[in-house]
Amino acid sequence: MRVRYQTRQREEILSYLESVNGRHVTAQEICQYFEKDGVSMGTATVYRQLERLMGEGLVQKYIIDEKSAACFAYIDRKNSCHRPACFHCKCETCGRLIHLDCKELEEIQNHMLQKHGFALDTFRTVLYGTCERCREARV
Amino acid sequence: MRVRYQTRQREEILSYLESVNGRHVTAQEICQYFEKDGVSMGTATVYRQLERLMGEGLVQKYIIDEKSAACFAYIDRKNSCHRPACFHCKCETCGRLIHLDCKELEEIQNHMLQKHGFALDTFRTVLYGTCERCREARV
DNA sequence: TTGCGTGCAAAGGTTTTGCATGGCA
């Protein structure tokens, strides 16, 4: 069994992720935050620690926009945007990310598991489409 | 209004996409296909034409695996994998792409539109999770 | 002391862009 060390960098990244209240941030944002503070923190280290934190279930990765970098967020189950009933909807027109709470979607999760054997990962899944505002603007 | 030309490259790409029966292919696969045939077809041209074909609604882009290249497919509504009731499910464990036909998911589409004003794009959306086979293997 | 983590730079892979040239209408 591989031994894991607690390093300054690890603590700082984790504490930064907690401090932004579960907001999605990119690896670059993390680097820039520490660079501004004059704290040494290499890009590779950030990626490697994020990888490790994901493996430990403390951090979740989101691919929201295919053209830009991945986002990472500390998983806090009290935080609304990471509860199981909360789905990420991305408007393909305006680019907004909408956090949608929906009982019916939660039920579909059960349906997919029961009838199709597929356990939906709501953290990872992004529902793409067009939001109300943009659909109205188009008419 | 910008005039659009019909070029040999455009016709060849479109005809190739049709010939693979709506299968997902990467830009690289397209390039290699023509290279093998000794047909001149630059990478940039492929990307630019795919972009244009997407704008015209003839081709759909899929981001299935964040680590690899995007996939493109000709949209043929007769083709089972691109009917509105067909959803793409990607198993995060084994990496399989599952084409799931599900009436309940189709209903959720209506629900999201009616109640949340969000028009789901089933072509673009990929549902991530764990498939039955992998869940059983894990137990 | 052991070997994991760090940091830098370089590599990797996909996609975009600049620019001169080619070819459609």
Add this chain to the structure above:
DNA sequence: TGCCATGCAAAACCTTTGCACGCAA
């Protein structure tokens, strides 16, 4: 003839990797 499309190479971008060094346990 006008201007859009092509093709090449280079750039852009995010992410991973190699390697020597630092540091936690």
